[in-house]
Amino acid sequence: MSLELSDAALVARCRAGDHGAWNELVERFSRYVYAISVQAFRLSHHDAEDVFQEVFARAYQQLEKLRDDEAIRPWLGQLTRRLCIDRLRATAREAPAEDVEPPGVDETIAELDEAFAVREALDAAPEHCREVIDRFFCRDESYATIGAALDLPAGTIASRISRCLAGLRKVLEGKKPAASAV
Amino acid sequence: MSHYDEPRIAELLRRLPPAPEGWVRAAQELPLARLGLDDLVRRAEEDAEFRSRLTADLEAALREEGVDPRPEVVEALRRRFQA
Numbered sequence: 726m727s728l729e730l731s732d733a734a735l736v737a738r739c740r741a742g743d744h745g746a747w748n749e750l751v752e753r754f755s756r757y758v759y760a761i762s763v764q765a766f767r768l769s770h771h772d773a774e775d776v777f778q779e780v781f782a783r784a785y786q787q788l789e790k791l792r793d794d795e796a797i798r799p800w801l802g803q804l805t806r807r808l809c810i811d812r813l814r815a816t817a818r819e820a821p822a823e824d825v826e827p828p829g830v831d832e833t834i835a836e837l838d839e840a841f842a843v844r845e846a847l848d849a850a851p852e853h854c855r856e857v858i859d860r861f862f863c864r865d866e867s868y869a870t871i872g873a874a875l876d877l878p879a880g881t882i883a884s885r886i887s888r889c890l891a892g893l894r895k896v897l898e899g900k901k902p903a904a905s906a907v
Numbered sequence: 908m909s910h911y912d913e914p915r916i917a918e919l920l921r922r923l924p925p926a927p928e929g930w931v932r933a934a935q936e937l938p939l940a941r942l943g944l945d946d947l948v949r950r951a952e953e954d955a956e957f958r959s960r961l962t963a964d965l966e967a968a969l970r971e972e973g974v975d976p977r978p979e980v981v982e983a984l985r986r987r988f989q990a
Contacts, residue, residue, distance in 0.1 A: 744938055744979045751934045759926035774930055781934035840922035843911075847920065862920035890913045897911040 733794035740788055751781055754798060756863075757841050758805050765833035766809035766826070772816070776808045783808075798841065802834065846896045854889035861886055939983050942974055948987050961988070 730738070730749070738746030758780050762773040783804060791800055813825035847858055856875070860866040861882075868879035875882070925931075936944075947969075951958040961968045965984060966976040974980065 742938075744977070747938055748935045748979075751931055755926040755931045755934070756923040759930070760923055764922065774927075777926065777930050778933060782937055785937050836919070837922055840919040843916055843919040844923050858920065862917055863924050865924075887913075890916055893916055894911050894913060897916065 731795070732797045736788065736791060736794040736797050739785075747785070750784075750797070754801050756844065757798065757837060758801060760837050760840070761802060761805045761834060762809050764837065765806075765830045766813065768809060768812060772812050776805065776812055779808050780805050802838075806830075806834070843893070843897065846893055849896070850889065850893060853885065854892065857882055857885050858889050858893075936983050939980055942980065944974075944980065944984060944987075947972065947974070947984070951988070 730746070732753075735746055735750050735753070739750055755777075758777055759773065762768045762776045768776060780801060784801060791797065810825060817825050847855055850858075857871055860871045860874070861868075866874075868882045871877075871882045872879045877885075947961075951961050957968075960971075961984075965981055969976040969980065969984075
């Protein structure tokens, strides 16, 4: 995902019917929506897929109603949260379900908000850093797999990851925490 | 945010793995679905004559159906027909 456009600019372009902007919006927030449903609400793969599609369908339909375009991420976070709860209520219909939320939802979403800020910093990093870091930490690929894909020795991958993490740390030390969806 | 040491950054990066590719693609195609592309695909599956018109010249067939053959529309349909 690229961060050439701010969230607000991206939303404005989506509203104007720019299909490329919609692709970018989905790409930018797909990990976040996915993580909330699977990690915070522990939905099954099938339920998480339904929620994922419903979140973006509603986002597309209701983009006009978003009052602050810069607040698209917390808005999507709230929408995901609501739809996850609906899904859990529907599946727990026959059980006493005063509170269907799994324990620790707020803490997990706060952690995901923080993870999103780190992800944004990574997306602003140079391409050679983005690729190795994403492959190693987010896609769980080994040094050998990454090295084979990028035609680099495994040792180079390890040192690049180390250097890029140090660079990310410097960037993050100067940043403020991201706004929470909770 | 001075508590960001490298292990913490790594831990946070691991919290956001990519969503399944098919889910992302389906969500990206939502606006196209609203153009009625799902109906076109269904018709193509059921109607051999319509399917051969689409295969012969997709852009022209879309125009005849009143759909603007924008590149993303054409690409999405080609992908669906190949699936």
